[in-house]
Amino acid sequence: MKKILVANRGEIALRIMRSAREMGIKTVAVYSEADRTALHVRYADEAVCIGPAASNQSYLLGEKIIEACRTTGATAIHPGYGFLSENAAFARMVKDAGLILIGPTPEAMEVMGNKLSAKAAAxxxxxxxxPGTDTAITDVSEARNRAIAVGFPVLIKAAAGGGGKGMRVVEQVSDFEEQMQLAVSEATSAFGDGSVFIERYVSSPRHIEIQILGDTHGNIVHLFERECSIQRRHQKVVEEAPSSILTEDIRQKMGKCAVDVARSVSYTGAGTVEFILDENLDFFFLEMNTRLQVEHPVTEMITGLDLVKEQIRIARGEKLAYTQDDLKINGHALELRVYAEDPENNFLPDIGILQTYRTPKGNGVRVDDGFEQGMEIPVYYDPMIAKLITFGKDRHEAIERMIRAIDEYDITGIKTTLNFGKFVMQHEAFRTGKFDTHFVSKYFNPGQAATETEEEALLAAIASVISLKKQPEVISESQQTAGTASNWRRNRVKFNS
Structure with a gap:
């Protein structure tokens, strides 16, 4: 495996390419016309344009990606996450072309790609x-009766779903028929599959996931858990490892279950088994993601492993170099997804040009991004700009380091989730670990967050003026302009933006 094609874009493409380069492996970038000047295109050893900006005319076209492999001589494909990363048909296409997919088998993808077949395997x-149904239900009357048997409130979920699509919470039986029809319609539109099933609704859930690795020799280990309960629109915004709530006994039980789920489909590569944890700390299987997760860096920080390198070694047929007993948790890590979104406007995308873009530095801070100052956030793709990761000897240090890093992260020209991230880090519910997936709806008041941000900027500006007035007379006017006055101007920009 001397040359890998990375079938993705942005920060994840760069992240994969950097690990490959450290292993002495050349990389090929593919890009759409919108990404012609993107950082991953410039970083790769070779780059191939595969179509127009829209992903269904470029990044989702498996034939073009395989043709790019033939053109460049790449023998393996890393799909990253999103796009074709969990597409079993593409995985078969890669195999039939005599290429290596750095990921699981098509069969494992198929089973785990459907929530009902995944449940059956587990x-x-x-x-x-x-508690709920193990098979798809299409008859409304039958579904209503099953829901009554499970007990309200219930959750109607799309079998082929993800990202909260095709999902409806039903509080009472009188609302059931309407909500089921809406769930079926949304699932059909989003996934081409209207199959739905029913589960008891857990009112105060925690979202806990377990990272696993499996090689081609039957060895499977877990790399502990990630807490992913801070979400908006059923999608994660803040993740951490380890969870602040798990006992060692629960951690071991969840880890064993995750390994068993992977074993049920002879899983190879990196994957994630997701669980829901209720208020009694009882856990239940949700699904398995057959790819690298967005939040994988927090696992890397607490284990010292490079998951992309592990994926590549597994794809080359190598055995895992460690057993479960060799793996230990070291410290604590947090990740904030820095989206081009406006938290004050229901987290809607805020596309534009990065007029200012300066990343934080220092001990325990990692930024995985795919942009630089002056670049435009394309409207065609997910609006994530970067992943901001901090590491500390314990959770407190990781949180304080994240707050410092957020303050140092300088982005203008668009709205971002940075201030929201700071709100989370400073909130008592998060700091004490007493939160669930309803954190945003329970605690986040957009108007209040905006006011606090403005007050911080005003206080900083006032402090800067006071500092300027206290400067001794021996400091020249030019020195004042180059020093404190620049902070004043910067704070004015922040205040007025």
Missing amino acids: LKYNIPMV
Whole structure:
């Protein structure tokens, strides 16, 4: 495996390429016309344009990606996450072309790509399940009766779903028919599959996931958990490892269950088994993601492993170089997804040009990004700009380091989730670990967050003026302009933006 094509874009493409370069492997970038000047295109050893900006005319076209492999001589493909990373048909296409997919088998993708077949596979190992239906239901009357048997409130979920699409919470039986029709319609539109099933609704859930690795020799280990309960629109914004709530006993039980889920489909590569944790600390299987997760850096920070390198070694047929007993948790890590979104406007995308873009530095701070100052956030793709990761000897240090890093992260020209991230880090519920997936709806008041941000900027400006007035007379006017006055101007920009 001397040359890998990275079938993705942005920060994840760069992140994969950097690990490959450290392993002495050349990389090929693919890009759409919108990404012609993107950083991953410039970083790769070679780059191939595969179509127009829209992803269904470029990044989602498996034939073009395989043709790019033939053109450049790449023998393996890393799909990253999103796009074709969990597409079993593409995985088969890669295999049929005589290429290596750095990921699981098509068969594992197919089973775990559908929530119902994933449940059936997990049940072979008696993995705990949320009470509900094990098969798809299309008849409304039958579904209503099953929901009554489960007990309200219930959750209607799309079998082929993800990202909260095709999902409806039903509080009472009188609302059931309407909500089921909406769930089926949304699932059909989003996934081409209207199959739905029913689960008991866990009112105060925690979202806990377990990272696993499996090689082609039957060895499977877990790399502990990630807490992913801070979400908006059922999508993660803040993640951490380890969770602040798990006991060592629960951690071991969840880890064993995750390994068993992977074993049920003879899993190879990196994958994530997701669980829901209720208020009694009972956990239940949700699904398995058959790819690298966006939040994988926090696992890397607490284990010292490079998950992309592990993926590549597994794809080359190498055995895992460690056993479960060799793996230990070291410290604590947090990740904030820095989106081009306006938290004050229901987290809607705020596309534009990065007029200022300066990343934080220092001990325990990592930024995985794919942009630089002056670049435009394309309207065609996910609006994530970067992943801001901090590491500390414990959770307190990781949180304080994240607050410092957020303050140092300087982005103008667009709205971002940075201030929201700071709000989370400073909130008592988060700091004490007493939160669930409803954190945003419970605690986040956009108007209040905006006021606090403005007050901080005003206080900083006032402090800067006071500092300027106290400067001794021996400091020249030019020195004042180059020093404190520049802070004043910067704070005015922040205040007025």
